[in-house]
Amino acid sequence: MNEILSAPYVLExxxxxxxxxxxxxxxxNLRYEVLEGVKTADGRVLCPPLEYDEEGEPTTGEFVPLRxxxxxxxxxxxQEPRKGHPFDRPFAWALIQIDxxxxxMVHAVDAGKAKxxxxxxxxxxxxxxEKNGTIRDIACFEPIAPFLPGPVHLEYDVNPGKHYTAYLxxxxxxxxxxxxxPEAGKVYVxxxxxxxxxxxxxxxxxxxxxxxxxxxxTIIRIPFEGQKLTPPYCFGAIVLDGADTPIYHLIxxxxxxxxxxxxxxxxxxxxxxxxxxxxxxxxxxxxxGEPDAxxxxxxxxx
Amino acid sequence: xxxxxxVSFSQLPSVKAIEAADEPELVQPVTSDAMKQVGxxxxxxxxxxxxxxxYLPGRPFSFVAAVDGLKAWPxxxxxxxxxxxxxxxxxxxxxxxxxxxDTALVFxxxxxxxxxxxxxLNLQNDPYYVQPLGLDSISAAALQAQAMIDxxxxxxxxxxxxxxxxxxxxxxxxxxxxxxxxxxDEMLQEPYISSPLRKSFCPPLSDSAAAIVLAAGDxxxxxxxxxxxxxxxxxxxxxxxxxxxxxxxSPSTKLAAEKAGVGQGKVDxxxxxxxxxxxxxxxxxxxxxxDGVSVNPSGxxxxxxxxxTAGLIRFGEAANRVLSGDADRAxxxxxxxxxxxxxxxxxxxxx
Numbered sequence: 053m054n055e056i057l058s059a060p061y062v063l064e065x066x067x068x069x070x071x072x073x074x075x076x077x078x079x080x081n082l083r084y085e086v087l088e089g090v091k092t093a094d095g096r097v098l099c100p101p102l103e104y105d106e107e108g109e110p111t112t113g114e115f116v117p118l119r120x121x122x123x124x125x126x127x128x129x130x131q132e133p134r135k136g137h138p139f140d141r142p143f144a145w146a147l148i149q150i151d152x153x154x155x156x157m158v159h160a161v162d163a164g165k166a167k168x169x170x171x172x173x174x175x176x177x178x179x180x181x182e183k184n185g186t187i188r189d190i191a192c193f194e195p196i197a198p199f200l201p202g203p204v205h206l207e208y209d210v211n212p213g214k215h216y217t218a219y220l221x222x223x224x225x226x227x228x229x230x231x232x233x234p235e236a237g238k239v240y241v242x243x244x245x246x247x248x249x250x251x252x253x254x255x256x257x258x259x260x261x262x263x264x265x266x267x268x269x270t271i272i273r274i275p276f277e278g279q280k281l282t283p284p285y286c287f288g289a290i291v292l293d294g295a296d297t298p299i300y301h302l303i304x305x306x307x308x309x310x311x312x313x314x315x316x317x318x319x320x321x322x323x324x325x326x327x328x329x330x331x332x333x334x335x336x337x338x339x340x341g342e343p344d345a346x347x348x349x350x351x352x353x354x
Numbered sequence: 355x356x357x358x359x360x361v362s363f364s365q366l367p368s369v370k371a372i373e374a375a376d377e378p379e380l381v382q383p384v385t386s387d388a389m390k391q392v393g394x395x396x397x398x399x400x401x402x403x404x405x406x407x408x409y410l411p412g413r414p415f416s417f418v419a420a421v422d423g424l425k426a427w428p429x430x431x432x433x434x435x436x437x438x439x440x441x442x443x444x445x446x447x448x449x450x451x452x453x454x455x456d457t458a459l460v461f462x463x464x465x466x467x468x469x470x471x472x473x474x475l476n477l478q479n480d481p482y483y484v485q486p487l488g489l490d491s492i493s494a495a496a497l498q499a500q501a502m503i504d505x506x507x508x509x510x511x512x513x514x515x516x517x518x519x520x521x522x523x524x525x526x527x528x529x530x531x532x533x534x535x536x537x538x539d540e541m542l543q544e545p546y547i548s549s550p551l552r553k554s555f556c557p558p559l560s561d562s563a564a565a566i567v568l569a570a571g572d573x574x575x576x577x578x579x580x581x582x583x584x585x586x587x588x589x590x591x592x593x594x595x596x597x598x599x600x601x602x603x604s605p606s607t608k609l610a611a612e613k614a615g616v617g618q619g620k621v622d623x624x625x626x627x628x629x630x631x632x633x634x635x636x637x638x639x640x641x642x643x644x645d646g647v648s649v650n651p652s653g654x655x656x657x658x659x660x661x662x663t664a665g666l667i668r669f670g671e672a673a674n675r676v677l678s679g680d681a682d683r684a685x686x687x688x689x690x691x692x693x694x695x696x697x698x699x700x701x702x703x704x705x
């Protein structure tokens with residue numbers, strides 16, 4: 053019975069505003085994509101133009117055409133815009149000093165992400181598609197990137213050659229294939245056309261194990277452009293049993309603190325029905341649990 | 355110049371929403387209490403002045419209705435400012451200088467809970483260049499805070515430390531809304547509302563009302579043992595457009611503080627109306643308040659922020675510390691407009 057009554061209520065004023073010769077000229081010109089500032093008595097240029105400067109002096113009425121670009125003097129990133137904001141996606145508010153002026157304009161910057169915002173950054177004006185003689189005829193400003201787009205796109209057909217083809221075909225069948233010069237006896241995985249120690253062709257193919265020794269490794273903790281994995285992750289050099297050169301792959305299935313040189317590791321294969329002619333058939337190498345290989349047994353391969 | 359003093363102060367606790375009260379219902383408890391504290395009734399008051407804004411309740415001329423909370427017959431000498439009640443206090447102080455009356459009642463009320471305050475405050479912005487963009491009050495303050503960071507005058511951690519100190523001080527204030535121990539590190543993990551402002555760097559929105567009785571000369575001495583004498587009082591304003599100002603400084607506060615004589619003696623307590631954390635840093639620098647000054651022992655506007663009332667409450671809190679003898683010399687400050695555009699500073703003294 054004593055509950056307080058409550059009801060929604062909307063307050064609107066449908067006023068129109070007269071603009072006068074300074075503000076009116078500026079806003080009217082926006083319709084035609086013309087940006088102007090006004091000169092003050094002491095020679096400064098104000099954009100947006102004012103009738104009086106902060107000294108109380110009337111501005112001169114002399115308008116100056118401006119390039120539609122400027123510099124951000126301060127900014128605020130809005131991740132979740134409010135109703136009434138100029139965008140319904142994340143954007144920045146900014147104070148923008150238009151080139152050739154001495155004050156700053158409040159407006160929005162469509163930068164996509166907060167990381168692109170910085171005081172001192174250069175921005176260019178973007179005009180609204182539909183204009184009605186208000187400040188919103190300027191849709192927003194957008195960053196001027198200090199880079200030229202310079203994409204290169206060339207299409208090739210590549211083939212890996214005879215020996216690498218043998219290696220990749222081996223992987224498709226779940227095998228590691230190496231190449232050997234029968235005279236020197238060294239096994240190169242992947243196989244090469246020649247033994248670089250002798251210069252002789254590696255004329256024989258041999259299968260090596262998918263188990264081997266982790267000879268060295270690194271743990272990647274920093275992000276970089278184009279990275280496919282989320283740091284931290286471990287990348288290692290593995291000399292497979294029967295091979296004389298290492299292959300490189302991810303080391304996983306073990307805490308990073310426990311990874312060590314000499315650790316015995318085994319390939320973790322994808323399910324067989326997903327095998328292709330690719331090293332990606334192996335997800336990573338993981339410890340076998342066998343005792344570590346002594347340093348002397350792999351020091352030649354470092 | 356006549357000696358004029360604050361002799362009593364009353365406020366409603368600041369809370370998120372006082373639902374069961376319209377304007378007269380907010381005003382009556384604080385005005386009657388402020389007068390009762392010093393044994394006065396409305397008939398003894400020479401001049402009554404209030405500060406509020408109709409945009410908070412969304413009701414044009416709501417301040418006229420507020421008079422119903424007073425005894426208004428026979429008719430009152432009354433005035434109103436569309437500003438914080440502290441500016442009504444200034445008008446009453448000026449009115450007392452005429453010398454024909456000795457007492458004044460000042461009050462203000464703010465119900466922030468009824469409407470979208472950050473959007474309502476966009477109406478303070480330039481109607482040609484800024485208002486149509488929808489610049490809410492938090493985003494405007496954020497442009498100022500970022501300018502502070504860019505100028506290397508403060509860091510986000512400094513902002514959080516201001517908040518932690520104010521809200522810790524507010525723990526002893528029964529009228530504060532948000533108070534207690536707040537972790538600086540946890541505040542720094544909050545998402546941004548408008549960067550670099552996180553929720554805690556912004557004030558709460560409160561409903562409240564407050565009233566102060568002013569008395570001049572001997573009348574003040576008769577009402578209380580130790581009046582809080584207003585020894586200096588000044589307010590200054592800056593250009594409206596944000597793009598015409600250096601937002602990292604407050605020249606209007608600096609000048610008002612000089613004119614009010616803030617630097618002419620030791621300041622024991624300062625109650626600063628800094629709704630956003632970074633603004634306290636700007637105000638302290640502008641007034642030259644060092645580490646020895648107890649700033650916002652009440653918790654300030656970061657702990658309780660009833661719009662149009664939070665400034666008058668700064669005067670009441672500062673005066674109470676002088677009236678009680680806890681402080682000999684106090685500074686009270688109120689701001690108005692976007693990003694500290696307009697600032698009012700007073701010095702209150704016990705002797």
